[in-house]
Amino acid sequence: MKCSVKAPAKINLSLDVLDKRSDGYHNVEMIMTMVDLADRIDLTKREDGRISIDVSEGFVPVDERNFAYQAAALLKKRFSVKAGVHIYITKRIPIAAGLAGGSSDAAATLKGLNELWGVGLSVEELATLGAEIGSDVPFCVYGGTALATGRGEIIEPLPAPPPLWVVLAKPPIGVSTAHVYGGLDVNTIQHAKTSEMIDALKRQDGQAICHLLHNVLEGVTLKLHPEVAHIKEQMQRFGADGVLMSGSGPTVFGLIEKESRVNRVYNGLRGFCVDVHAVRLIRLGEACLNTDKDDML
Template sequence: MKVYEKAPAKINLSLDVLYKREDGFHEVEMVMTMVDLADRIEMQELPRDTVIISSQAGYIPLDEKNLAFQAAKLIKERYDVRQGVYIHLDKHIPVAAGLAGGSSDAAATLRGLNRLWRLNIPADELQRLGAELGSDVPFCVTGGTAVARGRGEKLEPIESPPQCWVVLAKPPINVSTAEVYGKLNVRSIRRRPSTERVVEAIRLKRFDLLCQELGNVLEGVTMELYPEVRQLKECMLRMGAEGVLMSGSGPTVFGLVSKEAKVARIYNGLRGFCKDVYAVRLLT
């Protein structure tokens, strides 16, 4: 038997860091949603008790360092599953990009193995499992749009943003999330996004207000380390994207665009700046 799962990328419409916790993690408050750029995952039972992962992408680990591998091991151990599984990752989301590609693969693996092995694990329990793998995994288990608090595992689902185009561009650099958080001085943050105003703009389906309220307190840190991220954002704004923000700890920058006529111009303009450029829709 085989099962297939789609693992969409996420973007942050807002990201605020409130303080550093005693456990070493940061307390965050974010609004996250998903876009129609996705990895595709195929899972097939194996007769022997093992986990094997393959991918067409030559740049990702296929062992214990891979979050999908970790997800399969976790669900096998937690529910005493003695069957093996072969997992193929058809990668489309760029890695180390601030788009939760690895987390979404892990979430899709949890969902897929729940079906493959008929474990009947409820969604909230899958989210708790996901939290053991990474802060973005619980959100990726159910997707949609949500306010995330805590480390990112406390989720409050909200309605979808107004439909629009999203142009994503990742410069040819990889950013370490740990390094960005390590260099963030929470006390020196001067301008914070308002979660309430972002949620209200979404509730009112006001695209213009949403674009005004986008904000990410990690942006300044990443731009200090990698000036090309700032250049990319300025470039997108000049080309006419209505709302532009770095996603997560970067380096991917996204632009929200209301009119399809603008999308090709922005996409083609950015292709001269970096090769990883995508024009997609929000997953509403």
């Protein structure tokens, strides 16, 4: 048996930090949605009980540091699964980009193995399991658009945004999420207008969504990495309707209402940034899962 699962990237339409918890995490309010830039997870059942992993991109670990590997190991141990799996990840989502690529790979692996191994868990049970791997994994299990609270693991589905183009641009740098959170002063930040963003989604008001984009981590990252600020400035100059950094960065995304403007923004950024993608928001819920005894769709 084999199965193939798409693992879409996410962006934050808003990201707010409320306070720091006693466990070291922060309480957050995040509105996240998925875009149609996705990794592909190919899962092949092994009869020897082993978990093995290969990745198309050489900079991604192929051991227990990999979130997909962790997802398989957790599911196997928790439910005493005797079978093993070979995981092959075709990477399209930029690595360490603030787009939840690793978390989405883990979520896709959980959903795929739930079918391949016949574990029979509900989406809610898979999301709860995913929270043990990372804060973004539960959202990636559910997919679509949602409000995430707690440390990110409490998910409330929201209406999908109206049809918008998205241009993603990632500079060739890495950003430490822990360092960014460490540089955040919760007492002085300007908080996101989360409830207003939710209302804009319900009204399908693209202009309001672009206007309300907000990420409290952005100020910290822009100070640490001026190249991120430069990408944001250029994306605005080239005509994106709304521009924001995703997660803790360094990827910046631009929302664009008119398709005629997409190429201008994309080509303008390609002049000085290699890792640029023009994609669409995902309008329908979850990533696609295909299973077949012989091959994959």
